[in-house]
Amino acid sequence: xxxxxxxxxxxxxxxxxxxxxxxxxxxxxxxxxxxxxxxxxxxxxxxxxxxxxxxxxxxxxxxxxxxxxxxxxxxxxxxxxxxxxxxxxxxxxxxxxxxxxxxxxxxxxxxxxxxxxxxxxxxxxxxxxxxxxxxxxxxxxxxxxxxxxxxxxxxxxxxx
Amino acid sequence: xxxxxxxxxxxxxxxxxxxxxxxxxxxxxxxxxxxxxxxxxxxxxxxxxxxxxxxxxxxxxxxxxxxxxxxxxxxxxxxxxxxxxxxxxxxxxxxxxxxxxxxxxxxxxxxxxxxxxxxxxxxxxxxxxxxxxxxxxxxxxxxxxxxxxxxxxxxxxxxxxxxxxxxxxxxxxxxxxxxxxxxxxxxxxxxxxxxxxxxxxxxxxxxxxxxxxxxxxxxxxxxxxxxxxxxxxxxxxxxxxxxxxxxxxxxxxxxxxxxxxxxxxxxxxxxxxxxxxxxxxxxxxxxxxxxxxxxxxxxxxxxxxxxxxxxxxxxxxxxxxxxxxxxxxxxxxxxxxxxxxxxxxxxxxxxxxxxxxxxxxxxxxxxxxxxxxxxxxxxxxxxxxxxxxxxxxxxxxxxxxxxxxxxxxxxxxxxxxxxxxxxxxxxxxxxxxxxxxxxxxxxxxxxxxxxxxxxxxxxxxxxxxxxxxxxxxxxxxxxxxxxxx
Numbered sequence: 001x002x003x004x005x006x007x008x009x010x011x012x013x014x015x016x017x018x019x020x021x022x023x024x025x026x027x028x029x030x031x032x033x034x035x036x037x038x039x040x041x042x043x044x045x046x047x048x049x050x051x052x053x054x055x056x057x058x059x060x061x062x063x064x065x066x067x068x069x070x071x072x073x074x075x076x077x078x079x080x081x082x083x084x085x086x087x088x089x090x091x092x093x094x095x096x097x098x099x100x101x102x103x104x105x106x107x108x109x110x111x112x113x114x115x116x117x118x119x120x121x122x123x124x125x126x127x128x129x130x131x132x133x134x135x136x137x138x139x140x141x142x143x144x145x146x147x148x149x150x151x152x153x154x155x156x157x158x159x160x
Numbered sequence: 161x162x163x164x165x166x167x168x169x170x171x172x173x174x175x176x177x178x179x180x181x182x183x184x185x186x187x188x189x190x191x192x193x194x195x196x197x198x199x200x201x202x203x204x205x206x207x208x209x210x211x212x213x214x215x216x217x218x219x220x221x222x223x224x225x226x227x228x229x230x231x232x233x234x235x236x237x238x239x240x241x242x243x244x245x246x247x248x249x250x251x252x253x254x255x256x257x258x259x260x261x262x263x264x265x266x267x268x269x270x271x272x273x274x275x276x277x278x279x280x281x282x283x284x285x286x287x288x289x290x291x292x293x294x295x296x297x298x299x300x301x302x303x304x305x306x307x308x309x310x311x312x313x314x315x316x317x318x319x320x321x322x323x324x325x326x327x328x329x330x331x332x333x334x335x336x337x338x339x340x341x342x343x344x345x346x347x348x349x350x351x352x353x354x355x356x357x358x359x360x361x362x363x364x365x366x367x368x369x370x371x372x373x374x375x376x377x378x379x380x381x382x383x384x385x386x387x388x389x390x391x392x393x394x395x396x397x398x399x400x401x402x403x404x405x406x407x408x409x410x411x412x413x414x415x416x417x418x419x420x421x422x423x424x425x426x427x428x429x430x431x432x433x434x435x436x437x438x439x440x441x442x443x444x445x446x447x448x449x450x451x452x453x454x455x456x457x458x459x460x461x462x463x464x465x466x467x468x469x470x471x472x473x474x475x476x477x478x479x480x481x482x483x484x485x486x487x488x489x490x491x492x493x494x495x496x497x498x499x500x501x502x503x504x505x506x507x508x509x510x511x512x513x514x515x516x517x518x519x520x521x522x523x524x525x526x527x528x529x530x531x532x533x534x535x536x537x538x539x540x541x542x543x544x545x546x547x548x549x550x551x552x553x554x555x556x557x558x559x560x561x562x563x564x565x566x567x568x569x570x571x572x573x574x575x576x577x578x579x580x581x582x583x584x585x586x587x588x589x590x591x592x593x594x595x596x597x598x599x600x601x602x603x604x605x606x607x608x609x610x611x612x613x614x615x616x617x618x619x620x621x622x623x624x625x626x627x628x629x630x631x632x633x634x635x636x637x638x639x640x641x642x643x644x645x
Contacts, residue, residue, distance in 0.1 A: 002619055084623070095582035098622060103577050128281055128456060128600035129577035 004096075005079035005086045012118045013136030014069040020114055021064025029057035078134050080145060082152060085125060087132060103127045104153035109142045125149055166230035166241070170273045173229065173292035178222030179267075180291075189214070231290055233304050238278060240288045250288050256280045258431045258457025260302050262424030269422060274298045278305070279457030281600060306412055306428055321409035322483055326417075326470060331404065334450075334471040335397030336390070337442040401470055408484045413453075415468060431455050433599045434571035435481070435488045436466075441564055447474045453485075454575075456600035466601075488570050492558040494549035501592060501609035502545045509541025510534050548607055550614075552621050559605055569605050571597070579622040580606075581615050597622075 032053030039045040071091045079086040085099040105128060109121045121142035123134040137145060182189075193210070221244070229242045238257070240250040261277040268274055276298050277286035293301065326334075402419035413432075415425045434454040443449060451469040472480050481489035497505075513534030520530040547562035555573040560566065576597045583593045593615040596606025610618075 002616065090582070093582060093584050094588075095580055097578055097580040098619065099578040127577040127598070129598035129602060129604070132578065 002096075005077040005088050007078050007080075009073065009076045009078065009134065009136045010120055010138050010141070011073065012120060012138075014073045016114050016118055016120065016136065017069035017072065018065050021069065022061060025057050025061030025064055029053065029061070032057060076135070080149060080152075085132065085149070087134065097132065099125065099127060099132055101149075101152045104149060107146050107149045107153070109146050111139075123149070164232055164234060166232045167297070169226060169229055169231075169290060170271070170292040170294045170297075171226075172267065172271050172273050174219070174222040174226045176222070176267065176292050177225045178218045181218050181221050231288075231301075233301070238288065238301075238305055240290070252278060252280060252287055254305055257305055257428075258455055259425060259427045260306060261286070261426070262298060262302075262422075264418075264422035264424075266420060268292070274424070276301065279455075281456035302426060306426060321407055323405060323407045324469075324480075324484070326401070326404035330471045331398055331402060332394065333446070333448070334401065335394035337440060337446065337448070337471075338393060338397050339440060339442060404470055406469055406484060413468070413484065427453065427455050427457075429485065429487060431457070432485070432487075433575040433601050434569050434603070435468075435485065436603075437477070437568040437570070439566040439568075443471070444566055448472065449474065449477070451480065454569075454571075454599055454601040454603050487572075488556070490553050490556050490570075492551040492553040492556060492570065494551040494558060494560055497545060497548050497607070497609055498592075498611050500590070502542065504587075504590070504592070504609055505541040505545035505548075506538045507541070509537035509539070509544070511537075513537030550607055550610070550618075552617065555624070557618075557621065559607060561605065561607055567605075569603075571599065573622065573624065575599055576622060579619070581619060 033050055036045075036050035036053050040047060040049055068091060072089075075089060075091060075094065077088045083101055085097075085101070085104070087095075087097045087099075089095055105126050107123060107125045109123055111121045115121060115136070119139050120136045121139050123137060123142050123145050125132050125134075134142075134145070225242070225244050228244055228247070229240075231238065231240045233239070236255075237251050237253045240252075242248050242250075257278055258281055259279040261279065262274040263277065264274050272295050273292050274295060276290040276293050278288045278290075280287045290298075290301075399419045400421075401417045404415070404417040407414040407416075408429075411429045413427045413429060415423075415427075417423055432453045432455055436452040436454060437449050438452060439449045448471050450467065450471060452466045453468050455466060468484075469480060478489065478491075511534075513536065517530045517533050521528070524530075544562050547560060547566045549558075549560045551558045556570060557573070558568060558570050560568040577600055579595070579597045581593050581595045587593065587609070591612055592609040593612055594606060594608040595610065595615060595618055596604055598604045
């Protein structure tokens with residue numbers, strides 16, 4: 001089997017994933033508990049029903065705050081060579097993707113609010129079939145990588 | 161011949177524009193008329209005046225939008241200017257055009273006029289629609305747009321046009337095996353059901369059945385209904401796909417079909433990303449398949465537009481591809497999945513079924529019948545395993561799989577936009593991997609549970625082209641016609 005891609009993404013993303021995972025769990029939990037309470041009040045479901053969403057959110061949120069970001073970061077790898085972009089990701093379902101440089105139509109960098117606070121950016125590389133992300137690099141590294149991919153992605157004659 | 165001066169559409173365009181406006185505003189118009197009549201009563205004079213005003217407004221709109229609509233070919237690009245309230249200018253470079261379709265509705269056919277749709281990669285809708293062009297102008301336009309630089313470089317190669325017509329027998333068989341009847345039956349029954357419910361007819365099932373039973377033999381009734389619907393569906397398909405012809409002239413494929421609404425699809429061969437063979441559940445036992453092409457101009461929704469040939473027998477495949485798409489006519493031996501993968505496929509069908517059925521078994525008396533579901537699931541999984549296979553020959557890959565219909569993709573290396581291998585930890589422990597690849601047509605396909613070495617082979621196959629140690633010039637100079645298919 002081909003060896004994994006060489007580069008890791010920025011370590012600080014673990015913290016970003018923790019925070020966003022926590023917020024996500026909170027939001028999901030609020031919706032779930034609201035729904036459950038509604039069922040209890042209006043439709044007289046048994047009183048223990050709201051425990052279910054609470055439990056689900058605690059488990060999910062717990063994982064998202066503790067082990068998952070670390071595992072995700074450890075698995076996430078990328079490698080940009082002259083011919084292709086090579087990605088690996090996934091905690092349970094591990095996926096490796098090859099994107100030839102000649103297939104890349106455009107690249108851009110993007111930052112959310114949280115990412116900006118940590119000085120991180122995402123590189124998006126688009127082909128005719130869809131967009132591939134390298135989720136967390138330091139701003140300088142992301143800019144540098146974006147420009148490198150752009151110059152490598154030669155204009156090819158065979159169109160799509 | 162080029163159309164460099166701005167041109168207007170055929171005069172029929174005025175009428176068609178008016179119709180379109182009428183159709184778009186039909187619902188609010190009807191609501192307005194009905195409320196007005198309900199409130200103030202009906203008077204013939206008022207109706208006459210309103211009717212005239214509406215017709216005049218609509219015709220005026222048709223005229224103005226027709227006047228504002230111009231098109232031309234300028235510097236190798238199609239330029240369309242249109243719009244009454246918002247003016248729009250569309251420029252489509254020739255190199256970006258993936259396909260050009262002609263459509264004829266009944267009105268179009270009366271005046272020998274076509275609606276021309278220009279498709280580029282991506283997007284759901286056609287990039288530009290010239291909704292009324294006289295036939296000669298449309299042909300001229302297509303001629304000047306579909307000549308790409310690539311084709312000009314190899315004029316000598318393009319020979320005379322070859323043409324193939326679908327025989328009536330094949331058309332009938334295609335319609336009869338379309339499975340459209342099943343859809344009709346389901347929609348009709350569910351429709352009738354909902355209707356009866358709406359009316360408030362409390363259906364007492366058993367009584368109803370008994371009643372029918374006492375008068376006619378129910379079996380005959382069902383048989384009769386199904387047969388009628390099936391005939392109707394077949395007839396529908398015959399009208400839709402009647403007169404199907406496939407032509408190849410030079411580097412251009414053209415498909416024409418339809419008895420009432422006539423469609424004409426032109427695709428440059430260089431724009432074809434992959435070929436897809438679909439063997440429907442009803443067609444496979446007869447040894448028949450349907451041939452589709454993947455083109456970036458048509459997304460996954462436009463199923464019918466990518467139809468290249470409706471029905472052929474398995475043994476005709478070689479000659480069909482050899483004649484019309486020699487670029488794809490390569491014999492690729494398929495290898496099955498490893499024997500060890502069979503268990504995994506069967507379980508993948510069985511487990512969801514049993515999970516669904518467990519509550520039924522636990523709570524309902526006489527729930528044993530529900531056990532059929534996981535068994536069917538297991539059979540389905542086994543079927544999928546038996547059907548799956550893949551093979552590599554030169555720069556071509558063939559992948560066969562089944563969800564319901566058995567589908568075989570034949571794809572050249574250069575069309576693959578990205579290639580992924582993936583595995584879960586369990587899967588990896590068992591020595592398996594999955595792969596999938598994406599095409600510009602937004603199609604995505606692959607197989608689950610190939611061996612690790614095979615995954616390597618495929619990764620290598622994919623790497624060949626873009627690392628530059630493979631025949632770079634596919635398909636423009638390589639001639640496959642001498643190869644055995």
